[in-house]
Amino acid sequence: MAGAGKTSVGKVLSLELGYEFLDTDKIIEISYGKSKDIIDSEGKDRFRAIEEEVLLSTKFKNTLLATGGSAVFSPLAMEYLRDNSDVIYLVVSFEKISERVLDFKERGFIKESHQSIEEAYMERLALYEKYADYSVTNNSSMKDCIQKILSLLDLHKI
Secondary structure: OOOOOHHHHHHHHHHHHOOEEEEHHHHHHHHHOOHHHHHHHHOHHHHHHHHHHHHHOOOOOOEEEEOOOOHHHOHHHHHHHHHHOOOEEEEOOHHHHHHHOOOHHHHOOOOOOOOOHHHHHHHHHHHHHHHOOEEEEOOOOHHHHHHHHHHHHHHHOO
C-alpha cells in the first residue's frame, strides 16, 4: 500500500544487510514512465501487466525488493516472489497511511472507480496477509520497523 514505507524501509534495511536494493516502481519509471502516466494513458490492466513482467524478471541473490502496492493483484507474481524470497508485509493502519500520503491521485494508485481509498486499502489488506511470509508493524518510527525486521531475520536465519 502506498505510504507503508516499502521504499524508505527497504533502502535503509538493504544497507544494514549489505543487499542490493531494487524498487519495482523505480524500475517501471525508468523503463516505461511514471506509474500515474501509464495508468492514465494506457490503463490499469497495462500497468499491472508491466508490473507483473518486472516482478517475474527479478533475480534474487542478496537482493531486497520493494514492490509497488498493487503487486498483490498478480497471483503469478506473488507466487514467484514467495518461491524465490521471503515476503515481508509492512503492516500500517489506514489512519497512518492517510497521514503519510496526502494525495493518492499523484501516486499512481490503482483502485476501482467506485472504491474509496479506505475500501481499496481493505481489499489489499487480505491479499497482503495472504501472500506474506512475515508481517511487521510500521506505525511508529522507521528505526523501530527496521529493528523488528532485523530481529525477525536473525531469529529465522532468512
